[in-house]
Amino acid sequence: MTAPTASICVYCGSRDGKGTAYAEAAEATGAMLARNNWRLVYGAGDVGLMGRVARAAQAAGGDTFGVIPGHLLDLEVGKRDLTRFVVTQTMHERKKVMFMNADGIVVMPGGAGSLDEFFEVLTWAQLGLHRKPLILLNIDGFWDPLLGLIDHVIDRGFADESLKGYVTSVPETDALEDALRAALP
Template identity: 70%
Template sequence: MATLSVCVFCGSRSGVDPAYQEAALALGQAIAAEGWRLVYGAGDIGLMGAVANATQAAGGETFGVIPTHLLKHEVGKTDLTRFIVTENMHERKKVMFMNCDAVVVLPGGAGSLDEFFEVLTWRQLALHDKPIVLLNINGYWDPLIALVDHVIDQGFADASLRDFISIEADVNSAISKISALE
């Protein structure tokens, strides 16, 4: 198998809990230590910047994708192994997803939720079988997990929807889950 590529969806902000930043740094270091490639949104701020800088500092390969309109706002990180500028958000998500073997979702905001639900929907529709890992740092994603369970309980999705999501409390567990692909 070629180098495994892990797409990380996460915030362009760091959030209030220092554990989020610590997890982003640890994830970046672990991706590099495993010899994997980081695929992410090409920003140099928030958790995005943390995961990319940690991957680079540990000698890992980085693949960033950013839309033109976010180059200044998210401080496009041009010193990546590969840096791609897209016309819009839809193209960004498509390029990121097409260039990965697994998805990890760190804490983040509306953009991270959008990315999560898009890849989850694609999985539900059998358009892919890539692992989707929610990195549930200090219970950050607990309300989201409850919402997914509610959607299932109310009959808007089969129980199999929950099976498409791996919920991991720490970086080591997430790395172990992805290692099973190799």
């Protein structure tokens, strides 16, 4: 395995969600990352979309870097066969290690944890703490309400229009690949 040319942090659900579109997108994303020689950085779980993206990346020969807090090892079924597997003490430490080891961030469908991760890195970008690309993989319009909320926050005067410039939304994995290629150095 050659050294990865970039590392992409993928935030996503520990569940599959309803229907098959999200699971298929997770598998396509993992394979796409490996095909481009981009390392997957993610939450080290082997359940839901997390497990799917990691298994697909591994099956395609990709480099995988997982970070999980000790208290989630059982709940998220810590995937120990990754290229690199890190156990942290806290969720905050997990997020920091994932972010610090990534050149770009992709947010797939997910729940409260994925929203927490998204808003943290969005806030950091707004404050000028990083310039990493932040891309929403908007499968079947999953993130449309979130994008509407961002518009609402701007419309009500709690953020400048520039807030939208920190986020790219793409509808499917091929567009994600194009967006990452365009955004990575």
